[in-house]
Amino acid sequence: MKKFSIAMLSMLLAGSMLLTGCGGNNAQTQTTDNGQDESNAAQTGADYKLAVDGTLTMATNAFFEPYEYYEGEEIVGIDAEVGKAIADKLGLSFAISDMEFDSIITAVSSGKADMGMAGMTVTPDREKNVNFSQTYATGVQSIIVPEGSDIASPDDLAGKKIGVQQGTTGDLYCTDDFGEDAMSRYSKGTDAIMALTQGKIDCVVIDNAPAQKYVEANEGLKILDTAYAEEDYAIAFAKDNTALKDAVDAALGELIADGTVQSIIDKYITAD
Structure with missing residues (x-):
């Protein structure tokens, strides 16, 4: 299995948390004003290109709790708050x-959005198309199975x-690792979980934080103790x-150094 070394893995596991991945069908934009005057925003953004003058636009998929998800009509979560804090820093x-x-x-x-934040893992293939910031959080790919499943570790996924x-x-x-024939792809994690509860698939591999939420909401499912992979978010x-x-x-970097990023993570991911 693929393993990635991460600085914050122990925090993640202790916090029973969460990317990479996501998928949703709503193409919506949510805008907030940071209270800065327009001249300050224009001056701050003078040296770089923005999709919309004076506004930092974050592309995401808002079905990846606790990193981004809907609370009513508002998108909230770790990435939403870190992104807003960055925008505030830049005026x-x-x-x-x-x-x-x-x-x-x-x-x-294409310049339609300024940055992408969605519990996104740094991978060689993605680095061919975009540049990445420093790591701001870490993730674990977990395996969800029905209770009583004969899958006990990542090694048991062959043939499933x-x-x-x-x-x-x-x-x-x-x-x-297992080839196209083994895969069942869904646009949302919730759709994959539904297929699992209906017996259409044998397991779901997804980031640990949403995995925890799915298991809490669906009786009869569990997360294996052994992670499938570990990764960095940027x-x-x-x-x-x-x-x-x-x-x-x-x-x-300033927000990491002064503890702001960690406080945002702790707000959404708490130890048991």
């Missing part, structure tokens, strides 16, 4: 554009029908917008 307003997970890199690369969210790292890793930027990447990375 910009903040907007979130909700789309299918596998459309995020295209939106960022594996459910994943399309375009996520769970999809990429499992396809690489922010994606267009290859030709290095000035924006540098500005966001500097703001993110």
